[in-house]
Amino acid sequence: MKNALQNITFWKVVAAVFLLGGLTAAIVRFGWGLGAATNLSDITPWGLWIGFDVVTGVGLAAGGFTLAGIVYIFNLKRFKPIVRPAILTAFMGYCLVIVGLLFDLGRPWSIWHALIYQNPHSVLFEVAMCVMLYTTVLALEFSPVVLERFRMKRALKIVKAITIPLIVLGILLSMLHQSSLGSLYLIVPQKMHPFWYSPMLPVFFFVSAVAVGLGMTILESYLSARAFQKTLETPLLRDLARIMIGILLVYFTARFIDLLRRDVLHLVFESSFETAMLWLEVALMLFIPLLLFNIKNWGRTRQGLFFTAFSMVLGFITNRLNVTMTSLERYYQQNFGVTYFPSIGELAVTIAIVTAGFVLFALAVKYLPIFPHHEEETVLRFDNAAERSPSPQISGKPAAELQRH
Amino acid sequence: MSHAILVDLTECVGCGACRDACQQIHHFPQVEATSLDAQNFTTLRLYENPESGTETYIRQMCQHCKEPACASACLVGALEKTKDGAVTWDANKCIGCRYCMLACPFDIPKYEWGSNNPKVRKCTMCYQERHVREDYEVDDAGYVIDRKGKRVTVDGREITAEERDTILEMTTNYEGNRASACSVACPMEATIFGERSELVAEAQRRIRENPDSYVHKVYGLKEVGGTSVFYLSNVSFESLGFRTKLEETPLPEKTWRVLEKIPDIVVTAGVALGAVYWITNRREEVRRFEDEKKNRIKTKS
Ligand code: SF4
Ligand code: SF4
Ligand code: SF4
Secondary structure, eight states: OHHHHHHHHHHHHHHHHHHHHHHHHHHHHHHHOHHHHOOOOSSOOOOHIIIIIIIIHHHHTTHHHHHHIIIIISOOGGGHHHHHHHHHHHHHHHHHHHHHHHHHOSSGGGTTHHHHSOOTTOHHHHHHHHHHHHHHHHHHHHHHHHHHHTTOHHHHHHHHHTHHHHHHHHHHHHHHHHHHHHHGGGGOTTTSOTTTOOTTHHHHHHHHHHHHHHHHHHHHHHHHHHHHSOOOOHHHHHHHHHHHHHHHHHHHHHHHHHHHHTTOGGGGGSOSHHHHHHHHHHIIIIIHHHHHHTSTTTTTSHHHHHHHHHHHHHHHHHHHHIIIIIHHHHHHHHHHOOOOOOOHHHHHHHHHHHHHHHHHHHHHHHHSSOSOOGGGHHHHHHOHHHHHSSOOEETTEEHHHHHHO | OOEEEEEETTTOOOOOHHHHHHHHHTTOOOOOOSSOBTTBSOEEEEEEOTTTOOEEEEEEOOOOOSSOHHHHHOTTOOEEEOTTSOEEEOTTTOOOOOHHHHHOTTOOOEEOTTOSSOOEEOOOTTHHHHTOOTTOEEOTTSBEEOTTSOBOEETTEEOBHHHHHHHHHHTBOTTSOBOOHHHHHOSSSSEEEEEHHHHHHHHHHHHHHOGGGSOSOOBTSSGGGOOSEEEEOSSOTTTTTOOOOOOSSOTHHHHHHHHTTHHHHHHHHHHHHHHHHHHHHHHHHHHHHHHHHHHHHHHHO
């Protein structure tokens, strides 16, 4: 017990340091402008904040729609216990993406202009609409948790009644949103390295987002298990990992065919920075997860699943950073002799945003009925869908047994 | 009428008059810049041909594309291809996302990185300046007003009678036509402002009449679907550092091809999701019904 306490204090200190670092960078950013806080320039207008905080961040929040789809649309009710944490992370993810966006926009106070001066020919307009609408949908999808906490039964009833349309809307918006982040780069074919520029970018972005949504769910469930003893059954996570790996196989087959068709496959053995980054991406996202998942007696344990998912998520991050940053480096180098690497300020803000994500998630798991737990029997009672399903396995006990407590 | 600019690099003597005029009319500091930034809409760079030893001055400015990637990228439509031919930027709309800078195939739009209310800056083809008219009156406070009595702003600033006259002088060429400041300032036949089709004809005429002094290409005619700024040169455009690998398809088509499918995607995916939902839930209902039936039979027997 004492050990655990010390542990938590240590992480609290780390979080505080990171958040303070972000705050300092924020003061520089909003006090002296983008030029002072970042390594962005006239030549490299987009950097880490777009590449990680926005493009990668939205991808990492994909668990919300993926699991909502699995449970409510495909009716795989045994995954129901995971929907809430997934939707919560998605909601928080989107809030943090908006924070990141406010840092990056040169005139953040005019962000609402997107609503009135609409340019339907702009991919970024689609992105903006999706961020706005989907964040609203996520807030509604997540609202039952808060409403239950405060026992607002009427509001709860209304939200419950529109669950399915809301879920469908959320999935549609996510499809558009995840893919549109890839479409953003369709307009710069001549600037990007052929490994990453493809007319198929929108499709690739969507498919990999579904996979990373599952990966993130596995990670979250493992972390919250360690920190709060709130957890889900390993078989559930195992199934998620299985689906994830299936999707990854499809995804990389498509990427392979794409490279082949665009006649750039011969470049993958060339010795260059881009080749190294491509292999890093493939290794982390596909090879290592495949390997770990298939290690006998360990791959399918809780820990094995964690590392499988962890590698996949790192690979996904590498992919998004490759598309948004690596792929442009050669163009900058050749035409201007410039290389972009994020400044300390940019890194500090990004690290602080990630830290904020961890902190918010921890707080939510602690104070809101997110993960099924003994105290949260009310959650189940409100949940008629859960009653219908053939005894969902929660913390190893059938729901019926839980309710009798 | 759609305007354009023709830059003939073989005529350019590198005097810098165009650059100085541009800086002056926009109230920028007078510097001999060689790369574009927020206070330099046009630059001159010297290229020495390693073979012949000849010198070529490379003038750079916005291409004023016919279908500008920057304008298609801008989510709030702050950038706009006007009927006039110029691609303009509206300070009141811009939110500072800088997607235009990424999207531009010529890397033209620049940013005020040091400002807390930064603007996107690029050559405007002197659009607002060219539209300041001689017959604009001055109001009691000393500011120029248009015919409707509204104060005229150029580059976000209200102008005095004196400024109006400077602008008029700087944007009227020797023939009495309104033209960009850089073209008016050019002492040679190197920068000409005019009607787009006439300038294309002029460019082609120059190549035809002096085939030995030019590479046989009008740069800007076909690049990214055509632009409104053309270049002639006696050195290959590639060695001068021009973007020569651009396709002839306008870049906005690449994104529009995807965007136009959105309604179809939404409908198809929506229906598909609905169908899956109906099937999976129906299956469960049927199963429950069967279970109940079995139970009933069991209890009966
Ligand atoms: S050159 Fe660039 S900035 Fe100028 S109109 Fe074309 S896309 Fe826009
Ligand atoms: S920076 Fe301004 S002008 Fe450029 S795309 Fe964004 S909103 Fe439009
Ligand atoms: S057209 Fe006007 S803004 Fe553009 S380079 Fe010439 S003087 Fe400058």
